[in-house]
Amino acid sequence: MIDCPERQPTSDRNARPAGVLALVLMLLLLAGCASAPRLDDTTRQAVAPRVLLDDVPFHGQRDYQCGPASLAMTLQHDGVETDVDTLIPQVFTPGREGSVQPEMLATVRRHGRIPFVIEGRLDALLTELDAGHPLVVMQNLSLPAWPVWHYAVAIGYDLEAREMILHSGMEPQRIESFRPFDATWARSDRWAFVALSPGQLPATISPQAALQAIGDFEGVRGAEAALPAWESLSRRFPDHAMAHFALGNARHTAADLEGAISAFRDAVAADATLAPAWLNLGLALSSAERRDEAMEALERAAALPGRWQERSREALERVRDK
Amino acid sequence: MMKKICRFLSPLLIAALVLGSLPVAAAPAGGMITTQDALSAERAQSDRERIHAVLARDDVRDQLVAQGVDPAEVEARVAALSDAEAAQMAERLDQMPAGASVVGALFAVFVILLVTDILGLTNVFPFTR
Numbered sequence: 041m042i043d044c045p046e047r048q049p050t051s052d053r054n055a056r057p058a059g060v061l062a063l064v065l066m067l068l069l070l071a072g073c074a075s076a077p078r079l080d081d082t083t084r085q086a087v088a089p090r091v092l093l094d095d096v097p098f099h100g101q102r103d104y105q106c107g108p109a110s111l112a113m114t115l116q117h118d119g120v121e122t123d124v125d126t127l128i129p130q131v132f133t134p135g136r137e138g139s140v141q142p143e144m145l146a147t148v149r150r151h152g153r154i155p156f157v158i159e160g161r162l163d164a165l166l167t168e169l170d171a172g173h174p175l176v177v178m179q180n181l182s183l184p185a186w187p188v189w190h191y192a193v194a195i196g197y198d199l200e201a202r203e204m205i206l207h208s209g210m211e212p213q214r215i216e217s218f219r220p221f222d223a224t225w226a227r228s229d230r231w232a233f234v235a236l237s238p239g240q241l242p243a244t245i246s247p248q249a250a251l252q253a254i255g256d257f258e259g260v261r262g263a264e265a266a267l268p269a270w271e272s273l274s275r276r277f278p279d280h281a282m283a284h285f286a287l288g289n290a291r292h293t294a295a296d297l298e299g300a301i302s303a304f305r306d307a308v309a310a311d312a313t314l315a316p317a318w319l320n321l322g323l324a325l326s327s328a329e330r331r332d333e334a335m336e337a338l339e340r341a342a343a344l345p346g347r348w349q350e351r352s353r354e355a356l357e358r359v360r361d362k
Numbered sequence: 363m364m365k366k367i368c369r370f371l372s373p374l375l376i377a378a379l380v381l382g383s384l385p386v387a388a389a390p391a392g393g394m395i396t397t398q399d400a401l402s403a404e405r406a407q408s409d410r411e412r413i414h415a416v417l418a419r420d421d422v423r424d425q426l427v428a429q430g431v432d433p434a435e436v437e438a439r440v441a442a443l444s445d446a447e448a449a450q451m452a453e454r455l456d457q458m459p460a461g462a463s464v465v466g467a468l469f470a471v472f473v474i475l476l477v478t479d480i481l482g483l484t485n486v487f488p489f490t491r
Contacts (some may be wrong), residue, residue: 106461137460139461139462140459142448147439153427180459182486183474183484189459190462224484225486254400282404290397319393347403
């Protein structure tokens with residue numbers, strides 16, 4: 041049994057003014073949504089007043105293929121030898137007549153670069169451009185009801201003129217004022233990413249987001265490919281225990297046992313409650329035939345309650361019996 | 363008789379296949395905890411979710427083929443996705459925004475968009491700058 045909402049009889053006399061009112065309200069609402077984007081004062085002072093990355097190559101899109109074209113521009117800028125024709129079968133989905141966001145990121149990984157989705161703020165966008173990183177941005181050029189999704193490559197800006205510079209569609213170095221750019225970008229929840237070689241990090245990334253991005257890359261390309269990225273991350277965030285932990289694992293896979301031990305030591309120095317780091321430290325020390333130190337580390341791991349406690353106790357038993 | 367055997371065997375087979383296709387990250391190098399394991403533990407991801415992620419990849423594979431992607435490319439495309447991305451695509455590939463930028467809109471929509479373009483709310487037509 042479904043309850044139907046009771047309909048009130050509408051009076052025709054009031055319909056027209058009501059319609060006009062609704063239209064005006066809607067326009068006001070739309071205009072309100074798209075108020076001019078504001079920049080933090082700190083960003084304004086930190087970045088150059090005008091940036092143009094004119095070494096980003098341009099590829100005009102063919103039908104529907106702004107995704108592969110945008111990828112070709114960013115990847116080539118970072119030294120990847122590829123072209124639009126190679127990228128089309130890798131990222132374009134014929135049934136959708138377009139390219140979806142997860143596959144844009146996945147294709148970057150296939151070409152040995154790490155995709156970092158940056159925080160969706162104009163400040164972050166400008167800071168990355170100032171650092172020399174072009175960004176793939178997703179826009180909805182139309183209104184939410186009739187979306188026209190579009191990828192473009194942000195290659196510069198002019199603070200004075202309040203303008204973005206983008207390689208977009210068929211137009212190289214297209215100039216879009218901050219306001220329409222931000223309005224169209226906001227409809228994709230301000231989605232943008234940079235594609236960087238392992239070892240390079242975005243200027244604006246949080247440690248958590250970077251861990252995720254590099255971890256996903258490692259899952260696809262393996263620990264040795266990700267090693268330089270972990271090195272940079274642990275240098276950038278020396279207080280972040282997980283960064284050192286991940287570095288230790290990557291070094292261990294690359295058969296650098298002493299390097300792994302020192303990274304795990306940095307991890308437990310940053311956070312003495314990170315049980316996986318104590319456990320891996322103990323196992324690495326045990327492989328290096330340093331039994332006493334290994335026991336000490338494994339005891340610390342086994343003393344920490346949680347998901348890894350059982351495994352730590354087993355490892356401790358094994359090393360003790362050795 | 364045959365039916366009984368099948369009924370008994372098929373769940374076992376399914377379990378074996380699912381477990382077999384899980385990434386063999388469980389115990390490399392004497393029980394070390396991998397970065398992925400530690401990260402997913404931080405996010406409190408359960409084993410059930412990981413099995414779910416494996417199934418999601420199969421689903422994405424089928425969906426991509428159905429959407430006209432060259433079957434020879436599908437394997438490599440799915441392999442490059444992270445677990446979270448694969449799950450996201452399995453769930454809603456057909457509603458996801460797909461960057462394409464071609465307007466196939468009606469005339470009424472054209473007029474509205476022209477106005478919003480001039481207001482600087484949208485950016486469909488290059489000549490309204």
